[in-house]
Amino acid sequence: MPQTDAAKPITTTIVESTATRAYPNGNPNLPYNRAAVRNTDSAVPRPPRAPVMHDYACDGPAPGQIAFRWIHGSNIAAKNQDPRVHVLQYNEDSFILRQNVCVHWEAPFTYLLFGNAGALLIDTGATANPAHYPLRKTVDAVIERWAQARGRRRVPLTIALTSGEDVAQNQGLKQFAGRADTTIVPPPFAAMKGHYGLAENWPGGTGAIDLGDRVITVLPTPGAHRDGVSFYDPYTDFLFTGDLLYPGKINIGNDRDFVASLERLSAFAGSQPVKWVMGGHVEMMFVPGRYYPRFATFKPYERVLQMEPALIDEALTHARAVQGRDTMLIRPDFVLMNGVSPDQRTSDWPEGVPKINPPHPF
Amino acid sequence: MDRRTFLAYNAAAAVPLTLAAKAYGKTVSHDGPPVDFTVDGPAPGAFPDRWICGSPSAMDNTDPPIQVHWYNEHTAILRQNKAYSYEAPFAPLYFGNDRVLLLDEGYVQLRNDCDYRAVVDDCIEEWCRRNGRNPAAMELLVAFSHLDADHYAAVNQFADRPNTRYMGLTHEEMLGFWGMTNFPEERVTLDLGGREILIWGSPGHVISEFAYYDSYTQILYTGDMFYRGRCYISFWQPWFDSMKRLIDFCDTHPVAHVMGCHVEMSETGEDYPYGLTYQPNEAPVQMTVAQLRETYEYAKGITEPGIYFTGTVYLCNQSRSTTTIDRYPYRYE
Numbered sequence: 001m002p003q004t005d006a007a008k009p010i011t012t013t014i015v016e017s018t019a020t021r022a023y024p025n026g027n028p029n030l031p032y033n034r035a036a037v038r039n040t041d042s043a044v045p046r047p048p049r050a051p052v053m054h055d056y057a058c059d060g061p062a063p064g065q066i067a068f069r070w071i072h073g074s075n076i077a078a079k080n081q082d083p084r085v086h087v088l089q090y091n092e093d094s095f096i097l098r099q100n101v102c103v104h105w106e107a108p109f110t111y112l113l114f115g116n117a118g119a120l121l122i123d124t125g126a127t128a129n130p131a132h133y134p135l136r137k138t139v140d141a142v143i144e145r146w147a148q149a150r151g152r153r154r155v156p157l158t159i160a161l162t163s164g165e166d167v168a169q170n171q172g173l174k175q176f177a178g179r180a181d182t183t184i185v186p187p188p189f190a191a192m193k194g195h196y197g198l199a200e201n202w203p204g205g206t207g208a209i210d211l212g213d214r215v216i217t218v219l220p221t222p223g224a225h226r227d228g229v230s231f232y233d234p235y236t237d238f239l240f241t242g243d244l245l246y247p248g249k250i251n252i253g254n255d256r257d258f259v260a261s262l263e264r265l266s267a268f269a270g271s272q273p274v275k276w277v278m279g280g281h282v283e284m285m286f287v288p289g290r291y292y293p294r295f296a297t298f299k300p301y302e303r304v305l306q307m308e309p310a311l312i313d314e315a316l317t318h319a320r321a322v323q324g325r326d327t328m329l330i331r332p333d334f335v336l337m338n339g340v341s342p343d344q345r346t347s348d349w350p351e352g353v354p355k356i357n358p359p360h361p362f
Numbered sequence: 363m364d365r366r367t368f369l370a371y372n373a374a375a376a377v378p379l380t381l382a383a384k385a386y387g388k389t390v391s392h393d394g395p396p397v398d399f400t401v402d403g404p405a406p407g408a409f410p411d412r413w414i415c416g417s418p419s420a421m422d423n424t425d426p427p428i429q430v431h432w433y434n435e436h437t438a439i440l441r442q443n444k445a446y447s448y449e450a451p452f453a454p455l456y457f458g459n460d461r462v463l464l465l466d467e468g469y470v471q472l473r474n475d476c477d478y479r480a481v482v483d484d485c486i487e488e489w490c491r492r493n494g495r496n497p498a499a500m501e502l503l504v505a506f507s508h509l510d511a512d513h514y515a516a517v518n519q520f521a522d523r524p525n526t527r528y529m530g531l532t533h534e535e536m537l538g539f540w541g542m543t544n545f546p547e548e549r550v551t552l553d554l555g556g557r558e559i560l561i562w563g564s565p566g567h568v569i570s571e572f573a574y575y576d577s578y579t580q581i582l583y584t585g586d587m588f589y590r591g592r593c594y595i596s597f598w599q600p601w602f603d604s605m606k607r608l609i610d611f612c613d614t615h616p617v618a619h620v621m622g623c624h625v626e627m628s629e630t631g632e633d634y635p636y637g638l639t640y641q642p643n644e645a646p647v648q649m650t651v652a653q654l655r656e657t658y659e660y661a662k663g664i665t666e667p668g669i670y671f672t673g674t675v676y677l678c679n680q681s682r683s684t685t686t687i688d689r690y691p692y693r694y695e
Contacts, residue, residue: 076470082421103420103422127419132421132422166692293637294636295638341689
């Protein structure tokens, strides 16, 4: 055998056929982008063959972090280049989305939570036009990627609002009209109560949204809005309070309801572990008691979103103080506005709180 | 112009400047006849039906940073885009045979952010081309209606502009710029070259404020003390006296339009809250003398601080630091 091989003449011409020649450094004659080329998404784990079930029971709050600063608009709103929807993955099954400040000054936060049997979108942002605010597209993409990683063919989505009447949170709902496999909690007050089974016991009772081993509690919390609700997630131990309690100028719609709702929240936080209270907006600055005005499109010195649960009791104390009075009350982490214009100003400064002037942009 | 080009430009332009100027003079005629600004009655001109007024999503705004409207051949009115500054101030640019007057400079400082100076330069070049003048020979006066940042923020952009004089940012410098010694009663005349601008003091919104009357278009520019929106009156008596001065002026001089610096209300009189960046149904910027007189009559009855709607404007009498007009829309019982 070796002899016969050696007897063959050695050819020096380039052989066109790959079958007769090896190309250890790649064949330059073949096209670069062949039919078999596709995006293999190799950055994510290979899709599992069977649905992956997650154990949502854990000691203490599920780990997660908010490690980045929120995008916060720009001095010239028209020249803003930031993403329209800022997506932050808190942990594998919890996402926080924020609308760009230069698309809408309210810059609301939207939360997307996953369980073994479905997903929940809390709030929908302030802009209906998907060209300006592609919430549906973003949520679809997150769900698709999550479904891939968890081996699901379908992920039923529930969309709930912290307030059906709040135009800073219900506008994006229009983008989800007609979406397959989607349950939308009806925004009208009566229909919403019926959907949660709260028609008889509003606001004393509680409802539930079962995502599959992750049961979100629905707490009626009117006060900022007539139809306000809060959501409690026992996995991350977050309390989603929308407009009721957030680091900003809290406009009180009805002070009696507002106090009662905070009392219920306080009692609830006493019976369940709460890691953070997560509101719908941020308006405070990172210095105590200072806030951005309405319609601001550049908020470089924002306070963080998350609030310690102790702030529920602080809010309750001061809500009782403003009850029955048309006034504005400044606290280090929030401002209460009862019966006054959203642009009201005051010269009363809380005692013992340092008055720091934040940096002012051009 | 970036820094690199700027440095190279100076080195290259230092010696052959005169040659270049001569060469330029050969191609462009600079000997147009002087413009005759004497007309019977107000010079014809028109305000636009609708100004550019922001967009629902500010970052999707594609309008120019500054809208230029030629009121007539010799008068341009500039307005800043709401998506560049919510103040969106108006700024008239008056052309005369010898010099050009710019009143107010917008609310953005940096040329990178909003190039006010380039827009003004373009306007001057266009006017000079139409009238056969040399833009370099036209003196530019950069003044402002009053001492508030939304009216002078871009003044620094003009600091190194050749053949330009700009108003200083103190009361004394402002008065000195117009050569006044008896503010606010003294009325001085600025000659732009055949076109006279009458200027006098108009304190009330702030102390350092002027009223400007253009004798050619007969537009009375009242700054922030009287405009279609919330006239924040910091000092009532000086403001009321200034209104009287405006009324007296209208009694003795023909006035075609009264024009303020902003528009903050809708055609139907609805208030657009402070800071809004989209005003889809804006009221026109120009007002009539009758509206000015009505407001004066209304103001005679005001004795207390507070917010008053006269039908034309909101008079916010010493209320700025306490309250505003709109309410929280979700109040319920």
